[in-house]
Amino acid sequence: MAEERKEQKPQQPVKKPANVFEDKYWKDSLLIYLLGFILAIFTGIVFYRTWFPEWKKYQKEFVKIAEKKLGKEKVAKIDLGIRQIWNKELMGPNVADRCVTCHIGVDIPGLEGDDVPVVFRTHPNPNGLLDKHPLNKFGCTICHGGIPNALTKKEAHAEHGVRWLWPTYTREMQEHYKFEEDRLVMLQMNCNYCHRFEKDVPGMDYINLAKDIMIEKNCQSCHVIDGYGGNIGPNLTYEGDKSHEMFDIHAPYYVIKNGKPEPSGHSIADEMKKRGLPLSVFSWHILHFEEPRSITPTSSMPTYNFSEKEKRALTMLVMSWRRLDIPSRYLSHPEKYQLLRLMEEGRVKPQPIEYISLKSSEQAKVVQEKEESQAPSEETKEVKKEDGSSALAEKGKELFDKRGCTACHTVGGGRLVGPDLKGVTARRDKKWILSMILNPDSMQKNDPVAKKLLEEYGVPMPNQGVTPEEAEAIYEFLKANE
Amino acid sequence: MQKLNEWWRKLTWTFAPSNKVEATKAVTKNFILHWFPARVTFRSMSWTYSFWLGTISFSLFLILTITGIILMFLYIPSTERAYWTIKDIQHVVSFGWFLRNMHRWAAHLMVFFVTLHMVRVFFTGAFKNGGNPDANRPVNWAVGMFLLVFTLLLSYTGYLLPWDQLALWAITIGANIAKSVPVLGNTLHYLMAGGTQIDQNTLIRFYTLHVIALPALLLVAVSYHMWRVRRDGGLAVSEQYKLQAKKEGKRLVPDDYTTFAVPALIRRAFLVFLISTAAVMLLSLISNAPLEEPADPSWTPNPAKAPWYFLWLQELLAITTIRTPWFTINGGFVGGVVIPGILFLWGLIVPFIDKSPDEATGVWFHPSRKLQNWTFGLIMLFLAFLTIFAMYFRGPSWNIYWPWAWPPIPHLF
Numbered sequence A: 001m002a003e004e005r006k007e008q009k010p011q012q013p014v015k016k017p018a019n020v021f022e023d024k025y026w027k028d029s030l031l032i033y034l035l036g037f038i039l040a041i042f043t044g045i046v047f048y049r050t051w052f053p054e055w056k057k058y059q060k061e062f063v064k065i066a067e068k069k070l071g072k073e074k075v076a077k078i079d080l081g082i083r084q085i086w087n088k089e090l091m092g093p094n095v096a097d098r099c100v101t102c103h104i105g106v107d108i109p110g111l112e113g114d115d116v117p118v119v120f121r122t123h124p125n126p127n128g129l130l131d132k133h134p135l136n137k138f139g140c141t142i143c144h145g146g147i148p149n150a151l152t153k154k155e156a157h158a159e160h161g162v163r164w165l166w167p168t169y170t171r172e173m174q175e176h177y178k179f180e181e182d183r184l185v186m187l188q189m190n191c192n193y194c195h196r197f198e199k200d201v202p203g204m205d206y207i208n209l210a211k212d213i214m215i216e217k218n219c220q221s222c223h224v225i226d227g228y229g230g231n232i233g234p235n236l237t238y239e240g241d242k243s244h245e246m247f248d249i250h251a252p253y254y255v256i257k258n259g260k261p262e263p264s265g266h267s268i269a270d271e272m273k274k275r276g277l278p279l280s281v282f283s284w285h286i287l288h289f290e291e292p293r294s295i296t297p298t299s300s301m302p303t304y305n306f307s308e309k310e311k312r313a314l315t316m317l318v319m320s321w322r323r324l325d326i327p328s329r330y331l332s333h334p335e336k337y338q339l340l341r342l343m344e345e346g347r348v349k350p351q352p353i354e355y356i357s358l359k360s361s362e363q364a365k366v367v368q369e370k371e372e373s374q375a376p377s378e379e380t381k382e383v384k385k386e387d388g389s390s391a392l393a394e395k396g397k398e399l400f401d402k403r404g405c406t407a408c409h410t411v412g413g414g415r416l417v418g419p420d421l422k423g424v425t426a427r428r429d430k431k432w433i434l435s436m437i438l439n440p441d442s443m444q445k446n447d448p449v450a451k452k453l454l455e456e457y458g459v460p461m462p463n464q465g466v467t468p469e470e471a472e473a474i475y476e477f478l479k480a481n482e
Numbered sequence B: 001m002q003k004l005n006e007w008w009r010k011l012t013w014t015f016a017p018s019n020k021v022e023a024t025k026a027v028t029k030n031f032i033l034h035w036f037p038a039r040v041t042f043r044s045m046s047w048t049y050s051f052w053l054g055t056i057s058f059s060l061f062l063i064l065t066i067t068g069i070i071l072m073f074l075y076i077p078s079t080e081r082a083y084w085t086i087k088d089i090q091h092v093v094s095f096g097w098f099l100r101n102m103h104r105w106a107a108h109l110m111v112f113f114v115t116l117h118m119v120r121v122f123f124t125g126a127f128k129n130g131g132n133p134d135a136n137r138p139v140n141w142a143v144g145m146f147l148l149v150f151t152l153l154l155s156y157t158g159y160l161l162p163w164d165q166l167a168l169w170a171i172t173i174g175a176n177i178a179k180s181v182p183v184l185g186n187t188l189h190y191l192m193a194g195g196t197q198i199d200q201n202t203l204i205r206f207y208t209l210h211v212i213a214l215p216a217l218l219l220v221a222v223s224y225h226m227w228r229v230r231r232d233g234g235l236a237v238s239e240q241y242k243l244q245a246k247k248e249g250k251r252l253v254p255d256d257y258t259t260f261a262v263p264a265l266i267r268r269a270f271l272v273f274l275i276s277t278a279a280v281m282l283l284s285l286i287s288n289a290p291l292e293e294p295a296d297p298s299w300t301p302n303p304a305k306a307p308w309y310f311l312w313l314q315e316l317l318a319i320t321t322i323r324t325p326w327f328t329i330n331g332g333f334v335g336g337v338v339i340p341g342i343l344f345l346w347g348l349i350v351p352f353i354d355k356s357p358d359e360a361t362g363v364w365f366h367p368s369r370k371l372q373n374w375t376f377g378l379i380m381l382f383l384a385f386l387t388i389f390a391m392y393f394r395g396p397s398w399n400i401y402w403p404w405a406w407p408p409i410p411h412l413f
Helices: A002-007 A027-051 A056-072 A074-078 A125-130 A171-176 A188-194 A204-215 A268-274 A281-290 A308-320 A334-344 A361-385 A390-402 A428-439 A440-446 A448-457 A467-478 B001-013 B020-028 B053-074 B084-090 B096-123 B137-160 B164-181 B183-195 B198-232 B238-250 B261-286 B308-320 B333-355 B365-393
Strands: A253-259 A260-267 B040-041 B259-261
Touching: A027 B096, A171 A188, A171 B238, A188 A204, A188 A308, A204 A308, A253 A268, A253 B164, A260 A268, A268 A281, A268 B020, A281 A308, A308 B164, A334 B333, A390 A467, A390 B001, A428 A440, A428 A467, B020 B259, B040 B238, B040 B261, B053 B084, B053 B198, B053 B261, B084 B365, B096 B238, B096 B261, B096 B365, B137 B164, B137 B198, B137 B238, B137 B308, B137 B333, B164 B183, B198 B308, B259 B261, B333 B365
Parallel strands: none
Antiparallel strands: A253 A260, B040 B259
């Protein structure tokens, strides 16, 4: 503005030599010097940030501690700087686990003690875990979660506020979800990526427990799991891949009053907050396993009264079911994964995939002995109580539990999804009961009584693949409990 | 040493010419400075007339070119690797985080400042020739409109390259806007994506456009744009001197209203470049460029938003879509074609239909241009309102929320 005003009043100037001119804008030079100064400061900050990253502080501290524990000579041999584990086949191109830049001690023996901070400690090796999964091949994130390439704690652990779906499973996270253990258990989810078709795997106690429950309750009678099962509930084969945006935590939360769900007046999110659980899919599953109808009031899934531990175990199991591109030679029983793929593509008929038990022979022996020692005593009791068909009824009871009937029916425990079966042998004739067990589909289509029951209960009874002999045994069991 | 000094002097120019001959020669004898006129009017030099928005825009383009070329050495345009090379740039490459932040911030700022530059030119009536028979400012305004489009396209194509959720879904939204164009929509989308969905083919298309095709186009257009300014006799405000002299019946003496480009203009342009650089550096130090989860076509974030400079378009599409229980009229035609098309065409021809007197050339808010300025101002305000509204008030499912009352979306853990 100043210069404009100045030239608007044409001053009749003092005669100047024609060739010489006045530099009216000389002040700009000063500003350029000022900017140069500011830019120099900024550049300084940029250099500082590049030369003194967070990981260098960790390495400095590590050297101090390791020199005390291992001696200077040994520490001098350790490569410092950015360190990484790279396995292109497993991790993919341009992906590398740089966790070992700060966690230098993981593969250095002698740093086990409690006096070494957790960051620098030697990786524990329970059950020879690391012998089967060598660190330099498997890396870290495949088991622990987190962002591979990152080099700051916040990013690498994918702490809150970092955009990443599968964060590092830390003890803090377990505290949020109220796990009681002091050891890391949530990472067992990641074990199950490769050990999906195994059970009783050493070190996977939570997942093992969940798989036992799954087999006991026969979840597959209502859900497709591993590509096979009933279609009353949703397909859970890749439940872990379901987007978190699909879980509506703002829907109303229901409480069960007199056996019926009633709106509690607050949302699922409020319920999570009330219980001190994070607003997450993990919490959603915990609440859902506790009482399915509190989330979906129309759900026909029974209430199982799972313990706190069981709820978490089951949540971990369903969230571990993901479709991942892990090379087949890293998978346990790759042929079973292959079978699942073929079933999905419709090239193979849907069929159950049996889980391989990894129970060590010694463990198995103990269990067997236990079973043997218990079985006769029970049988004798039974024999004393009743005679004749009691052996068959005993087999029927076992089948009743194993075939998943308990998921929907009780005997004298009241109505669940299906009717209470106490006294059913008096209500209906034997032929009707047997055909209902063997061919529920055609019964529910044609038989007037079965049709009426379906109308009343709303949930069709699935075909459980029971053989005629087994059906006979189940009938005996039901009759014995009349 | 003497010889070396002489060579250096021939290659460069003097910042402090001791006389007029030297000052003139500094421009005429130098290849780069040949862009500039030998003399520049005082009012062109003013801070408050032009705010130097064009120079700022070009400075940002220079920063983008320099940082962009370095980033090209580090980035791999592959759907498998792109994301991870960006992570490496942020964490492992020396100064990588800084380069990427600079590039990101300069890109956003460039869109912003090119738009501001356009607004300034309109409000000052700087696309008018002002009676100067040599000037052709309407054409330069049209070139400028295309430069704005090139800037938007450059920014848009660059948006996809990190191949994260933000990139994938912003580009998907943008591509869907193109798809909703009647008749041509599908072809246009196919041409953009190189297939039916955003994948490797799209990435390599966008990459090539971003690093070669569009910068080359922009460079050619901007060179013409700036040369045109020199041919037109400087900024439009310079016409005022001649108009005034004509009215007063005086003869203009160059020394009364101009100074030499060297050092005044060159130095101030350099100063503006430094200020721009400092601002971008400061932003880069304060705030990191975002990088979300790796792109996942099977998981749509809610809400998925276009890049901010296309949000007005997305919002326009949303509000021109009419939903009734019986039928739905897609906003693609009205919101996606008709309104933006009319706006652009009106922008192109507005200098030719602007019949205000010569006196209105290069004057902020000249009274004779009330109608034009109000029309343009209201349009720009409306677009800005749509952008801000879509940015802060559109939550999940494109529903309206207060910015602080967005319902939280659950994490996985």
